[in-house]
Structure formats: structure tokens, C-alpha cells
Amino acid sequence: MRDPFMTSITDLPRPAFPFITIDDRGRPDLVAQRCTACGSTYADSQRVACARCGAREAALETFTPAHEGTLHSAVIVRRGFPGVEVPFVSAVVDLDGGPTLKGTLRGTRGFEPEDVATGQRVRVCFDDALGRKDKEGNSYVAHYFEPVSA
Amino acid sequence: MSQDIYIVGIHMIDFGRYPHRTPAQLGAQAALEALDEADVTIHDIQAVFSGSNYTTMIGQRILQQIGQTGVQIINLVNACSTGASAVRMAYTAIKAGEFDTVLCVGVEQMTGLGMLGGAAPGAIPTEGILGSATMPAVFGESGIEYAARTGATQADFAQVAVKNHHNATMNPKAFLRKETPLDMVLGAETIAWPLTKLMCSVNVDGAAAAVIMSEEKVKQRGLMDRAIRIRGSAMASAPWQERDPIMHDVNGPTRLAAEKAYAMAGLEPRDIDLVELHDCFASVELQHYENLGLCGEGEGVRLIRDGSTEIGGAIPVNVSGGLLSKGHPIAATGIANMYEIAQHLRGHAGERQVDGAKIGMTHVVGLGTSAAVHIFEKA
Ligand SMILES: [Zn+2]
Secondary structure, three states: OOOOOOOOHHHHOOEOOOEEOOOOOOOEEEOEEEEEEOOEEOOOOOOOOOOOOOOOOOHHHEOOOEEEEEEEEEEEEEOOOOOOOOOOEEEEEEEOOOOOOEEEEEEOOOOOOOOOOOEEEEEEEEEEEEEEEEOOOEEEEEEEEEEEOO | OOOOOEEEEEEEOOOOOOOOHHHHHHHHHHHHHHHHHHHHHHHHHHHHEOOOOOOHHHHHHHHHHHHHOOOOOEEOEEEEEEHHHHHHHHHHHHOOOOEEEEEEEEOOOOOOOOOOOOOOOOOOOOOOOOOEEEEEHHHHHHHHHHHHHHHHHHHHHHHHHHHHHHHHHOOOOOOOOOOOOHHHHHOOEEEEOOOEEHHHOOOOOOOOOOOEEEEEHHOOOOOOOOOOOEEEEEEOOOOOOOOOOOOOOHHHHHHHHHHHHHHOOOOOOOHHHHEOOOOOOOHHHHHHHHHOOOOOOOOOOHHHHHOOOOOOOOOOOOOOOHHHOOOOOHHHHHHHHHHHHHHHOOOHHHHHHOOOOOOEEEEEEEEEEEEEEEEEEOO
């Protein structure tokens, strides 16, 4: 039987995407890469080179992006794949200082066009990945966007 | 002076549902019609460039149906630009002097595939967490970006579907042939706002084929009467852009390919008489008006509002009914767009004929991203 007071690192939720890190106390955060040669930013942690200028891996630095940004574009998804609950808002967000991130915008007043107006300020939060688990039963942490005004 | 390259035979099968036929049979049907129109046999074909996104080795499967001559076959997978890529490769291969008679075929059997898109398989399904990777959502997001920049409304997008569906009522090869008034388009089921079901192209089965020939061979065989000169042939991938590929950029590659095709043809947008462009979703047609230089920046909305792109307008677009009406069998679409242009340049388009059409343009763009633009002229 497992000791309830011992938490091994493998018991922690896992990051759903390569731009999420989870520290050894289970706290999630964003991670991104920036090209020191041209300034381009990427929602990734393991790039091989810069897609803009071609600078190699050594020129790429890791940084923690801002948790706020601007909604660049969004649509209201009303027909999804089987097993995916609708409606939900699919969003493209420009984080302050980069990079651009895609994700699900939740916590809007409703699901009308005015609720997904572009240009509005949103923040990043972290939550369980809708209860979805992998084959070994591991759970995952994902990022979500929420309106700042909410 | 390097010689011109021509289409001398081109065909698309009626797009639709063929559950009891194989992709090879569909491709073979299109190929045989194209060979017949070019007045050649499979034994005259020196190379095959073929494409399918869902069937491997499609060229070999087709030649197993119509003639295994042992020629070079190269199969392409290049998303929605696959068919146009085959023609582009035939063009460059003939230009290089390796061949003088080449067959291009694009085939797709898609009945039952359902909504396309979806994230790459990972540890857990990400649809609904990472937004949506469905094509309607991806193109909807691109449309909303365009709307924020230009003031386009959902009704402007819907008007594209009204126009293209109307055009298809005159095209017996189209899958969807019925008038869809604005209120019907707007009132249809919303798939991903701002796109309703009638603003999305349909998955269908289809095939299209073309025989491409060198100028010397066209003259030798006496085929100038049916020959369509390829004035411009250009492709591009997505140039670096800060949001790509988190948000796929269909504009940049289309602009690059169009610039190259105009330069190659020595023509300007005002020289084009009609355009078949990649209206996989209604909203993106307005984006491509601007990407292809048919109007100035931000003027795409005006073109749909004032009827410029209708039959009889200044620059008719998607007179065939477009992908929205014909259906969109991915790899077949590029050559099918060229088929439509060929009909107009030859004066064979019947009820939907663009009067006096001399120069036509085709465009496709596949996510990932690959755009192809061709410019044609009747020989
Ligand atoms: Zn760089």
C-alpha cells in the first residue's frame, strides 16, 4: 500500500503541452523559448533552431511568458468531435511579450459573438485537462484562458 | 528561347459519393478522359505525377488499371495543394527537357471521413482543451482575424456561399446544386461561429487528371486547337510569421505564390478574366481576393458587396460553384480548378461561361502550409 504522506514525483499531474512545466511541488507554469539573435518567441521548450533567422539551439533561451495577453481571434465551436462537449471557445491569444498561444477560452458570459470580441484582455490559468487520462491513468494539467474582466 | 508548356487534355469526374468504387478506379476514369481529350494513349505518357492524401501509391494503382508501362511515377502528399503540385512538377520536368508528355492525376475518396482536422495524437485527446483543431475552427479563426482588420461581417462571409452555390446550379459536375439564399446560409447549423454548415465545403469523392505537353510536341501532334498555355506556375510555403503555425497562415503563402505567378506570366491582376480560388470555407474567399491582388488591402469586402466577383462582374470568382459547391476531394481539387478554367478559355462552359475569357487563374492552399497559383491562356 502506498504511504499517503509520501508523494513521488510520478504521482503529480503531467503537463499536457510542451509549453507547460510543473515543478516538484506540482505547481504549473508556462515556458517558452526566445531567439537571442532575432527576438522571435516560440510556445515550445525543445526547438532545434529559430524558424525566422535560422539561429541554432544555442541561441535559444528559455523564459517564462506573461500570464496575460490579448485575444487575437476566437470562434465558438458548436459541432465537435464525438465525446467533446460543446459549445466551447477556441482562442488564439498573443501573450504580452510573446509567444502566441492557442487554447480554450472559458468563463465568458455566454457563447455569443460579443463574448468573444477580439482585442479583449485575457489571463492564463491552469486546471485539470477535463479529467482526461492517458493509458496508464496519469492525469494532466492544461492551460485555459479567462477574460480579465470576469 | 525556352518553349511554353500546355495542358492538352483535362478532366474531372462528377464529384460525389462513390462508395462502391476504389480510388484507383476514380483516378483511372479521370485519366482516361484526359488522355482521350489529348488524343494520346497511356503508351505516350513518359512520366506520371499523382497525388492522394488518403491512398498510398495512387499513381501505381491507377496505372494497374489503365496500363502498366513502367514509366516513372511520383506520388505526392501536399494537403489541398496536392493536385496543383502534380501539375507544377510536370511543368518543371518538361521545362527541364526530360519529358514532353506527362500525366497528372489527383484522387481522393472521402465519403464517411467526417469533419477533418484534429491535433496530432498525443498522451490525451486535446480537442476542447487546446481550443479546436477542426478545419472549420481553424479557418473561422483566420476569418475573424480578417474581419477584425477589415470590418467584414458574418453576412459578408455568407454572401460568398450564396454566390458560389448559385453558380453551381449551372455546373452539372458540382455535388451541391441548389440556391441558398442569405437567410438559409445564416440560419444553417453553426459549426464554428462565424461559419455555418453551408459556409463549409463538403467531403466528397473525386478525381481529376491532366495531360501536360511541351510546345514542340503539341505542334507535332496538331493539338494547338485544344491547348491551354501555362503562363504562370508557382508555389510557396508559409514564410515566417509570428503566429504561424500556432495559427496557420493561409495568406502569406498565397501572396508569395501569386507574386511569383504574375511575374512569370508578365501579367497583372487586372489582366485576369476569371479566378478559381480555394474557398474551402466561405470566409477565406474574401481573404484570397486580397492575397491574389484582385483588389487592394481591405477591399475584399467591397468586392463581394458590389457583385464584382459574380458572373458578369469585373472579376468573376469561383464560377464553377467553388469548393463550397463542387465538394472538396482534397488531392483532386487543384486539377479540378484548372479544368474549370480550361472550359472557359475554350468557350465550353455553357450556361456559366464567362464571355470572352482569355486569361484565367487557379489557386489552392493546403494547411501546413502550401499554396499554388497557376495562370492560363488559350493557345
Ligand atoms: Zn531567430
